[in-house]
Each structure stands twice: as structure tokens, then as C-alpha cells.
Amino acid sequence: MTATAVHDRTAVARPVSVPRGYRFELVKVVSQWRIRLLVLACWIAPALFVVGVSQQSTLPSDTLFGRWMLATGWAAPLVMLGFAGTWALPLLTSLVAGDVFASEDRLGTWRHLLVAVRSPRRIFVAKALASLTVILLLVAGLACSSTVGGLVTVGNQPLVGLDGHLLAPSDAAWNVLLAWLCVLAPTLALAAIGLLGSVALGRSPMGLLLPALVALAMQLAQMLPLPVAVRLALPGYAFISWNGLFTTPAQTGPLLIGIAVSLVWAVLATVLAHLLFLRRDFTNLTYDGSGRRAITAGALPLAGLLAVTIAVVTVATPSTGSGIRQDEVQRSVATAFAHLYRLQTEQLHRPAVTEAQLRATAACNKGAGRLAAEGPGNDWRCVVSWHLPGVQTTGQAIYQLDFTADGRFVADGDGPKEVNGYFLVRTPVGDAPNPLWQFDGNVDLLDTTPKG
Known part of the structure; x- marks a missing residue:
């Protein structure tokens, strides 16, 4: 009779539900001391960094929006976002998603987990959701900590965009939120690759x-003068293309393509990890992954996806070559100059002037006219011309431009000194360098010029 009761209980036993498995896996991940340290660091370190920068006499001007960190608190989360996309987020996804399955191999606990949950499929879902939750918590910490640190330390002032126009604090807040949301897509792609590596390579x-x-390979690729289609087809491009949110009109084409590509990579890598997980032999306690299976069922499909994505983007987008074109450079420099000239006029308490009155234009060449005016490099030179109401003489200013392959440039004033030289101007938050001395800009790598 006792044997019959035991048999009945065994017969009605069901796999543990996904919510219960998720809570169990989340507790296991969060209980690790290194994860707790990561969470603590992500929620505290960015604010401390912002406070430290505010006490320095020099700013990280080589970082996008770094030159505005003492002018507005909204620059801080964008500086942190640039750092996070390059270093922090790839490392965080490695430490969380890249270890969520491998930890069971190291501890030899797969058989115990399978007996308890009784469903490999639900184990995979629970572990994937738990790692995703922790990664989102870490990203939220980086964003919130840097934003609060910037607003408390510097204040809620307008932010200068990448075309020189001023964003009101409300607009800056919305764009900062969108920028952080956009980088979730490439973060998910890296997390899915981490799941795939953790499943396929074991311990x-x-x-x-x-x-x-x-992520490092993609960063190195983005530094090379690759064609636009190849650049957009890399899943990490959304770590860069959020820059387009801070121009008017917003450069949403590359950003949307980057997000779509990242999500496709995330889905494919997760599906591959799931299939590999269901096929693995849990009875082998010394399992260290299968190198052959990792290549045939992991690396090759992702390489095929990259090739297909490049082909699709090449057909779908109108741009060829580097995407950095003379007409786009001239338009971007002239637009940024006109906006910043108005800002300088206001700071110097001169009569107000509009962009329409300035009629700013730019003539740019590369290599002193000896090279084709396209592509990245630090040998771009632009002469900006503008007009003031009631003044017959046309004003001119010279800028030296340093272009990176992703379309970002830094314009360095080269005279006349009273226009774009270095001098301090008084602002509501204290003395600041002349806004026309150096400024950042961004060109749209997709050719949006109307044909005909």
C-alpha cells in the first residue's frame, strides 16, 4: 500500500513552474558576492565620478558631451553612456549572462537541478530571465546614478546638442532616457551571446x-573605414548611433537599423543557446563544452546572419562608401556654428540674431584640397561664412575638423581669435570657454539628400 502511494505521488509530479524557477535562479544569481558588488558599484560609482569631475579644472572633452559636464547635469548620464557602451556593458553581460550556465558545470549541480525542476526547457527560461533581470538592474543603476549625480552637482540647465542647438531641460531628459533605452538592444545581443557561450563552452x-x-571586436571594426552597410550591420552599432537623437532633425535612420540588427542577433543567439542546452548530455560530470558544436551550431549561424544583414542593409540603404560626404559635412558645420553663434551672442550680451539672419554657410575640404572630400580623418578644414544684420562685411572663421569613422567630429577653432579663439565667457553657472572655440558634431551616414 505504501508503494502504491509513493507511485501515485510520483505520477502526478509536474515540472516546477517558470515563475518559481525564475525566483529561485534570481536568488542564486543575486546571492553571489561579485554580483552584489557590481550592483553596488553601478548604483554608486557613476555619481561619485560626476562629483569628482566637478571638482577638477579639466573636463573629459575627448568624450562626447564631456565638455559640457560643468554646464548642465544632463551631460553626465551621456558621458557615462559612452563609457558604458564601450567598456561597462560588455563586461557586465560577460559576468552575468556568460556565467549563468557555466556556474552549474563548475559546481556539478546539473543533476540536482534537473531532479528539482524536471524540465530543461524551464530551467533555460528561468536562467535567461534571471540574468536579464540582473543586467537591467545594473543598466538602470548606471543611468540613474549618473543622472542624479549630474543634476545634484551641476543642476538642471539646458543641454547643447550635437548641432549646437539648446535642448530645454525637459527635452534633454527625454532624449537621455531614449538614449539609454536604445542601448538596451545591443546589450541584449551581448547578453544572448553570453548565454550561448555559457551553454556551448561549459566551464x-x-x-x-x-x-x-x-564587443571588443566590434569596437575595433567601428574604428576602421568600413562601408556604411557593414558598419550598420554590426550588432553593437546602437552603442554609437544614439548620438543622432541630439541633432535636429534627429538622425533616426542609423539608430533604428542598429536597434533592429541588435534585436535579431539577440533572438538568434538565444534560440541557438536554447537548442544547444536541450541537446547536451547532463550525465557527463566532466562536460567542458563541445568546441565543434560551438562552431557549427553557434559561430557559423551568427556569421551567416552577419553576411545576410550586410546584404540586406546594402540593398535597403542609399549610402555607399564611408557615408561621410562633403555636402553633409558642410551642412553640419554651418548649422552647429549658427546655433552656437547665437549662444555666444547671448552670453556676451550682444544684440540678438537668428539663424535665418546669419545665413551661415561652410566650405570644407580634406587634405588642403588634395584629397577627395570624403571619409574620416583629422585633415578636414572648413571656412564658415556668415552675415550680421546691418553689416556689409561677411564674417569668416576657420575650423580644423577631426572625423572618426562613425561620423562624429570635433571642430577646433583656428581663427579669428575674437570669434572662435579660446576665452572665457560668463554664464549662469560660472565662467565657461567660448562655445565657438571647440564643439562636437555628428553627420548622418545615410544619404538623405533628395535625388533629382
């Missing part, structure tokens, strides 16, 4: 390092 440290190595 091998390569599974843990895979997201960081993939």
Missing part, C-alpha cells in the same frame, strides 16, 4: 569572456 573561461571579446 571554459572563453564562455565567460565571449561577450566582452565580441
Whole structure:
């Protein structure tokens, strides 16, 4: 009779539900001391960094929006976003998603987990959701901490966009939120690659390092003068293309393509990880992953996706080559100059002038006219011309431009000194460098010029 009762209980036993498995896996992940330290660092370190920068006499002007960190608190989360996309987020996804399955291999607890949950599929879902939750918590910490630190330390002032126009605090807040939301897509792609590496490579440290190595490879590729289609087809491009949110009109084409590509990579890598997980042998306690299976069922499909994405983007987008074209450069420089000239006029308490009255134009060449005016490089030179109401003489200013392959440029004033030289102007938050001395800009790599 006792045997019959035991048999009945065994017969009605069902797999543990996904919510229960998710809570269990989340507790396991958060209980690790390194995860707790990461959460603490992400919610505290950015604010401390902002406070430290506010006490310095020099700013991280080589970082996008770094030159405005003492002018507005909204620059701080954007500086942190640039750092996070390059270093922090790839490392965080490696430490969380890249280890969520491998930890069971190291501890030899797969058989115990399978007996308790009784469903490999639900184990995968629970672990994937738990790692995603922790990653979102870390990203939220970076964003919130840097924003609060900037607003408390510097204040809620307008933000200068990448075309020189002023964004009201409310607009700046909305754009900052959108920028952080946009980088979730490439973060998900790296997290999915981490899941794939953790499943396919087992206890091998390569599974843990895979997201960081993939991110590093994509960063190196973005530094090369690649065609636009190849650049947009890389899943990490959304870590860069959020810059387009801070121009008027917003450069949403590259951003939307980057988000779509990242989400496709995230879906495919997750599906591959799931299929590999369901096929693995849990009875082998010394399992260290299958290198052959990792290549055939992991690397090759992702390489095929990259090739297909490049082909699709090449057909779908109108741009060819580097995407940095003379007409676009001239338009961007002239627009930024006109907006910043108005800002300088206001700071110097001169009579107000509008962009329409200035009629600013720019004539740009590369290599002193000896090279084709296209592509990245630090040998761009622009002469900006403008007009003032009631003044017959046309004003002119010279800028030296340094272009990176992703379309961002830094314009350095080269005279006349009273226009774009270095001098301090008084602002509501204290003395600041002349806004026309140096400024950042961004060109749209997609050719949006109307044909005909």
C-alpha cells in the first residue's frame, strides 16, 4: 500500500513552474558576492565620478558631451553612456549572462537541478530571465546614478546638442532616457551571446569572456573605414548611433537599423543557446563544452546572419562608401556654428540674431584640397561664412575638423581669435570657454539628400 502511494505521488509530479524557477535562479544569481558588488558599484560609482569631475579644472572633452559636464547635469548620464557602451556593458553581460550556465558545470549541480525542476526547457527560461533581470538592474543603476549625480552637482540647465542647438531641460531628459533605452538592444545581443557561450563552452573561461571579446571586436571594426552597410550591420552599432537623437532633425535612420540588427542577433543567439542546452548530455560530470558544436551550431549561424544583414542593409540603404560626404559635412558645420553663434551672442550680451539672419554657410575640404572630400580623418578644414544684420562685411572663421569613422567630429577653432579663439565667457553657472572655440558634431551616414 505504501508503494502504491509513493507511485501515485510520483505520477502526478509536474515540472516546477517558470515563475518559481525564475525566483529561485534570481536568488542564486543575486546571492553571489561579485554580483552584489557590481550592483553596488553601478548604483554608486557613476555619481561619485560626476562629483569628482566637478571638482577638477579639466573636463573629459575627448568624450562626447564631456565638455559640457560643468554646464548642465544632463551631460553626465551621456558621458557615462559612452563609457558604458564601450567598456561597462560588455563586461557586465560577460559576468552575468556568460556565467549563468557555466556556474552549474563548475559546481556539478546539473543533476540536482534537473531532479528539482524536471524540465530543461524551464530551467533555460528561468536562467535567461534571471540574468536579464540582473543586467537591467545594473543598466538602470548606471543611468540613474549618473543622472542624479549630474543634476545634484551641476543642476538642471539646458543641454547643447550635437548641432549646437539648446535642448530645454525637459527635452534633454527625454532624449537621455531614449538614449539609454536604445542601448538596451545591443546589450541584449551581448547578453544572448553570453548565454550561448555559457551553454556551448561549459566551464571554459572563453564562455565567460565571449561577450566582452565580441564587443571588443566590434569596437575595433567601428574604428576602421568600413562601408556604411557593414558598419550598420554590426550588432553593437546602437552603442554609437544614439548620438543622432541630439541633432535636429534627429538622425533616426542609423539608430533604428542598429536597434533592429541588435534585436535579431539577440533572438538568434538565444534560440541557438536554447537548442544547444536541450541537446547536451547532463550525465557527463566532466562536460567542458563541445568546441565543434560551438562552431557549427553557434559561430557559423551568427556569421551567416552577419553576411545576410550586410546584404540586406546594402540593398535597403542609399549610402555607399564611408557615408561621410562633403555636402553633409558642410551642412553640419554651418548649422552647429549658427546655433552656437547665437549662444555666444547671448552670453556676451550682444544684440540678438537668428539663424535665418546669419545665413551661415561652410566650405570644407580634406587634405588642403588634395584629397577627395570624403571619409574620416583629422585633415578636414572648413571656412564658415556668415552675415550680421546691418553689416556689409561677411564674417569668416576657420575650423580644423577631426572625423572618426562613425561620423562624429570635433571642430577646433583656428581663427579669428575674437570669434572662435579660446576665452572665457560668463554664464549662469560660472565662467565657461567660448562655445565657438571647440564643439562636437555628428553627420548622418545615410544619404538623405533628395535625388533629382
